[in-house]
Structures are given as C-alpha cells and as structure tokens.
Amino acid sequence: MELKEILTHVDHTLLKQESTWGQIKAICDDGIKFNTASVCIPPSYVKECAEYCGDKLKICTVIGFPNGYNTTACKVFETADAVKNGADEIDMVINIGWLKDKRYDDILNEIKEIKKACNGKLLKVIIETCLLTDEEKIKMCDLVTQAGADYIKTSTGFSTGGATFEDIKLFSENIGENVKMKAAGGIKSLDDAEKFLSLGAERLGTSRIVSIAKSEQGSGY
Numbered sequence: 001m002e003l004k005e006i007l008t009h010v011d012h013t014l015l016k017q018e019s020t021w022g023q024i025k026a027i028c029d030d031g032i033k034f035n036t037a038s039v040c041i042p043p044s045y046v047k048e049c050a051e052y053c054g055d056k057l058k059i060c061t062v063i064g065f066p067n068g069y070n071t072t073a074c075k076v077f078e079t080a081d082a083v084k085n086g087a088d089e090i091d092m093v094i095n096i097g098w099l100k101d102k103r104y105d106d107i108l109n110e111i112k113e114i115k116k117a118c119n120g121k122l123l124k125v126i127i128e129t130c131l132l133t134d135e136e137k138i139k140m141c142d143l144v145t146q147a148g149a150d151y152i153k154t155s156t157g158f159s160t161g162g163a164t165f166e167d168i169k170l171f172s173e174n175i176g177e178n179v180k181m182k183a184a185g186g187i188k189s190l191d192d193a194e195k196f197l198s199l200g201a202e203r204l205g206t207s208r209i210v211s212i213a214k215s216e217q218g219s220g221y
Helices: 003-007 021-034 043-053 072-085 096-100 104-117 134-147 165-174 190-198 208-215
Strands: 010-013 038-041 059-063 089-093 122-126 151-153 180-184 203-206
Touching: 003 190, 003 208, 010 021, 010 180, 010 208, 021 038, 021 043, 021 208, 038 043, 038 089, 043 059, 043 072, 059 072, 059 122, 072 089, 072 104, 089 104, 096 104, 096 134, 104 122, 104 134, 122 134, 134 151, 134 165, 151 203, 165 180, 165 190, 190 203, 190 208, 203 208
Parallel strands: 010 038, 010 203, 038 059, 059 089, 089 122, 122 151, 151 180, 180 203
Antiparallel strands: none
16 A cells, blocks of 8 residues: 555644644644645644644544543533534543443443534544453444444553554454544554554554655655
C-alpha cells in the first residue's frame, strides 16, 4: 500500500497536555499538506482549528479523555460544545469502571446520548483495550453496535498499552456491519499501519506516519 493511501486513513494526533496553539497549528498544516483523514486535537483548540482549516481538513476531538469516568451529562455537554465549535468527529472514552461492574445499560445509554449530541457528526468509542479482558472487549463490540456509534477505537494512548493486531482482529469478528474500527496508540511504522489496515481498520490514530512522510519527502514522496 502506498504511503499516500495510508495517510488518508490517519487521524493525525496531538493530545499532549502541554500542547500549544503553535504546535496544534503545525499539525493542522501537516494534515492539510499530507491529506490525512483528520487532525485529532484537544477540545480547547477545536474552534481555532475549525476557523484556521475551514473545509480543508476534518477536525476530530476527544470527550471524557483520557479516563472516561466523567458523568454522562458532562460528556454530553462536552460533545455538544465541541460540535458547536466546529468538530467534525468525536472520540469518546467509555466509563471503564461501569464495564467492569457490568453496568451495560448505563454504557449503552451514555453512548446513545453522546451520539445524539453529535448532531450527525461521526462518533468513535474508545474502549481502552489494554485494561479489558477479551470477554469485555466482545461485550463492547455489541454495545457500540447497539448504540449506533460509527467506530470502535482501541485506545487513548494514555494508559498501559495501545493498539494490537489481535484486538483489531477480535473487533472485526464481533462488531456489527455498520461499525468501523480505529486502531490508536503505539503505531510507529508503515508496516504496523499497513497491517492494521489489512486487518480491516479504517482509521489509525497516530502522529508517526506523517513524520515518516516528512522524512521521505526528499526521496520522492
């Protein structure tokens, strides 16, 4: 798979706590230049990014990030605020404690409420696979499907592990036909990226692939 094709699946990501507007603006420039699927940035920069990028680039942001234990009302407010500010895509974190406690109805309701607050924008559901058993991952495939979310996503990149090939394969065997997959966290090479895409992932959350593209500019990218 060509690098240009891989880049169209990348959510070019910068979510570090210390991120400045200058750094955020730079990844927007990169996203536009390399035709990435979106940039994934902190909520506080959504309005500036949307105004800066216009219709040249999709703006993705995160909700309940990175721990997921905000109240549903708080997450719904965050989502509505992000959409109002110009977000095209929302990546929310589930309440992992609720999953461990088998509070499936609460999780289902929360995803549905956030989806409603998206007002037609894409919703990706981060389940933080590194903290879950396979049984819990399979249950989340079912809940994400039932809730009508657009994507199931592996990881925040802020916990004990990131995306694995095994988890994407497990997702692919258990999600509904209308749910897509996003692999995020620890994707460091073109080989990794290509393997995740070959397993069925539609999006990749990473900053490394654009860095590789930049390094290859001189060799004819």
